[in-house]
Amino acid sequence: MNLIEPILAQAAAITQLRREIHAHPELCFEEVRTANLVAAKLTEWGIPIHRGLGTTGVVGIVQGRDGGKSGRAIGLRADMDALPMTEFNTFAHASTQPGKMHACGHDGHTAMLLAAALHFSEHRNFDGTVYLIFQPAEEGGGGAREMIKEGLFEQFPMEAVFGMHNWPGMDVGKFAVSTGPVMASSNEFKITITGKGGHAALPHNGIDPVPIGCQIVQGFQTILTRNKKPVDAGVISVTMIHAGEATNVIPDSCEIQGTVRTFTFEVLDLIERRMKEISEGVSAAFGAECAFEFLRNYPPTINTPYEAEFCRRVMAGIVGEANAVPQEPTMGAEDFSYMLLEKPGAYCFIANGDGAHRGSYEGGGHDAGPCTLHNPHYDFNDDLIPLGGTYWVQLAEAWLGHQPPADRPMPGKA
Structure with a gap:
């Protein structure tokens, strides 16, 4: 596995941020504390930010070694909101908010993009701009739709946009991506x-x-x-x-x-x-x-062919061809679909494992319940933070280091 060493070195610090977010979950359009944490860290790392799109959204603006003069740009998106459900875990970073829980791993998605942001702030090995999109209200609120309505792509023009979700049940060290519909309309x-x-x-x-x-x-x-x-x-x-x-x-x-x-x-x-x-x-x-x-509600999530294959090649360079696997479509829904109606891009899965990672927590605090999405026993696997951060960095650097064909297929109804 080819991880970026500086990201690996910072993994423990980003893990603490992830667990801080997990302990303080916020529901859709209420992600004030989470957005403040994200904004504070980006500012601390010297990354300019824009706040308020979709009520609580945060966009980090990372310009490359050319100062963004090339005019080229890519968008990387992570969601921030939690679910209205009670957590059954009792480990040290369990939810402190009754009836609210990060049971879908959006805390981990935010952490992986923060890991990439920290690396970008210190190593701008690209020409152009990387937009770091921290989105509210994926869980039923349509936060992506609201950010778009309020000018996301007009204020931050980008050639393509990419998203990622953790996927329990797959062995850690695997990614999955495919062309075409990968998640259903809701x-x-x-x-x-x-x-x-x-x-x-x-x-x-x-x-x-x-x-x-x-x-x-x-x-x-x-x-x-x-x-x-x-x-x-x-x-x-x-x-x-x-x-x-x-x-x-x-x-x-x-x-x-x-x-x-x-x-x-x-x-x-x-x-x-x-x-x-x-x-x-x-x-x-x-x-x-x-x-x-x-x-x-949410339209189907449809990956454009060129971008999906581009992601697969980046994944294979990190984890090997055998671990960059086809993505089995799911009838679950995802509001990243709104972004893929506007821009070419791809939504991929990063394997979260079977839940065994919970056994490493000091003092325990979880029972034998399943570590599946939207389950009260779930917790994001922190081992993914350096892997996901590496993927985001290498994807952005590779995209901005080449010129995509002008005649590649664009978004449209599948």
């Missing part, structure tokens, strides 16, 4: 069927919305099996059905809610259209009214 729906309530013993006097809702839910599965191409991925999950208050009363209404996940906009368009047609059509057939709501 969408929500709410369907309200309004019938005519009445006595359960006299169903002929009313319009029962419950069997109508059952028909609709069953009908949704035909979208996946009969409307969508079998080779295209798509998931419709009905997760909530609410109706009625008493066993002998036919309710006036029935409410159905759930999520939809797809890797492409075309499949998403198809599913939304057919869900609406089925919901309204079935309701009308039984004499009921239907209100259909569909909320598109």
Whole structure:
């Protein structure tokens, strides 16, 4: 493994920053303490900053040995927010905020980019500019979208943008990246069927919305099996059905809610259209009214081909060809997708291991629970800090040290 020695030498100090962030988690758009820590460190290291995009976002501006005169630039992004859940670990750096926890490793993402920032401040081995994007509100708040709306790419023009997420279950020392969709779109729906309530013993006097809702839910599965191409991925999950208050009363209404996940906009368009047609059509057939709501949250995360392959070559130079592996697409969602709609780039995974690293903590403080994402037993593996920092530095130096082809594919709907 080819780690950058100065980053390795600073790993213990960055680890302490990571654990400080972990102990003080903040939810989306509330990352004031975390943003202050990031801003203070960047300033201490002589890196100019811009604050306030997306409410609490921080952008560090690192100019190379040419003072940025080349006009070329690359963006590196890390998210900062935590999740609204209670941590079960009791080690020394466990959350001090009840109901808040860094259960997805954004504390580690911030730390890896800080490790790269410290190295950049001392070794500017590139011509151009590296923008260090510390983003708020990935966990449902759409912080990337908000930073873009407020002028991220206008104020900090860059040729490409890159992101990274830790991935539990993969052996430490591996990276994963692939071309095309790597994370799904995230969408929500709410369907309200309004019938005519009445006595359960006299169903002929009313319009029962419950069997109508059952028909609709069953009908949704035909979208996946009969409307969508079998080779295209798509998931419709009905997760909530609410109706009625008493066993002998036919309710006036029935409410159905759930999520939809797809890797492409075309499949998403198809599913939304057919869900609406089925919901309204079935309701009308039984004499009921239907209100259909569909909320598109995060779009699919789609890596552009040239940038994904470029990342893979950088990874292979650090950990070897065998450890730079294809990225298996996941139905999880990620708001870095908004950045990849605007700029070419790639979102990769860095292996977080199986959780055994928690056994090295002085005094213990964790139990046998799984170290998986969004789990109360999770903790970021600090061994990744020098590896992730090395990747960020070598990626930026390699990108700014070559000229990408002008005719390479740009972002677009997959």
